[in-house]
Amino acid sequence: MDEKEKNTGIKLEYEIIKDDFSRAGEASSNIKRVLRQLGIDSSVIRKTAIATYEAEINVVIHSEGGKMVVNIEPDKIEITAKDNGPGIKDIDQAMQKGFSTASQKVRELGFGAGMGLPNMKRSCDEFYIESEFGKGTTVKMIFKL
Amino acid sequence: MLIKDLRDKFGFKVLAGEDVLDREINGLYCCDLLSWVMSHAKDGDAWITVQTHMNIVAIASLLNLACVIVPESIDVDEDTIVKANEEEVPILSTDIDSFKIFTKFYEAGMR
Structure with missing residues (x-):
């Protein structure tokens, strides 16, 4: 975990570990804490909490691990979740509500409803997703302040 | 309605978050x-x-939920209770099912 302040804003960086359900949500909780300390509007905090949680869970469940980077600037919060693969075959399909490739075991825990990506998209002001099958996925979300 | 009312009026058992039971429940x-x-x-x-499992604590905390209620006396993982105490997320347990929990809230005046 790396927290450093720049002239332009604050950058937070979190490692997310594959299959680590016990720690899943910690990065999101930390981000929320920082945003609250900065006095960010509570409706924006709620939206970022939903989006970061879903992004974090997606990396834990579906990827080989990755990281989440948060840039807090005076006029916006930019959140990037980048994983190390395996990538998404069909992004349009992945963006559909209810579509999921999660295992039965994961579903029994209440995950894998196929709502992660739609929830992220709905929560932020700008949403970008790039994925290369075999390589990895990057999701970028912007929240205006 | 306060979280402690669930213990004092409904007889729910407090598993975690003993120190933050004075918070208001809105729904x-x-x-x-x-x-x-x-x-x-x-x-x-x-x-x-x-x-x-532990992830319910993260969700409750991220969404500022008042508390978690576990129905029908389902066992709660010890890890979850430890985490809930750390994050100050109250977890309560009851032997009744979800429908009866809703009934109790309604009868107590929640609409």
């Missing part, structure tokens, strides 16, 4: 699909769920 929500909860539960809701 009641029941769902076990975590992403659904994430996008639909509201600030201050008491949340009924049969999920008892």
Whole structure:
């Protein structure tokens, strides 16, 4: 975990570990804490909490691990979740509500409803997703302040 | 309604968050699909769920839910209780089912 302040804003960086359900949500909780300390509007905090949680869970469940980077600037919060693969075959399909490739075991825990990506998209002001099958996925979300 | 009313009036057992029971409950929500909860539960809701793993604490904390209610005396993982105490997320347990929990809230005046 790396927290450093720049002239332009604050950058937070979190490692997310594959299959680590016990720690899943910690990065999101930390981000929320920082945003609250900065006095960010509570409706924006709620939206970022939903989006970061879903992004974090997606990396834990579906990827080989990755990281989440948060840039807090005076006029916006930019959140990037980048994983190390395996990538998404069909992004349009992945963006559909209810579509999921999660295992039965994961579903029994209440995950894998196929709502992660739609929830992220709905929560932020700008949403970008790039994925290369075999390589990895990057999701970028912007929240205006 | 306060969280402590669940203990004092309904007889629910407090498993975690003993120190923060004075918080207000604004509503009641029941769902076990975590992403659904994430996008639909509201600030201050008491949340009924049969999920008892650690992740429920993260969700309750991220959404500012009032507390988690575990119905039908389902066992809660010890890790979850430890985490809930750390994050000050109250978890309460009861032997009644979700429908009866809703009935109790309604009878206590929640609309």
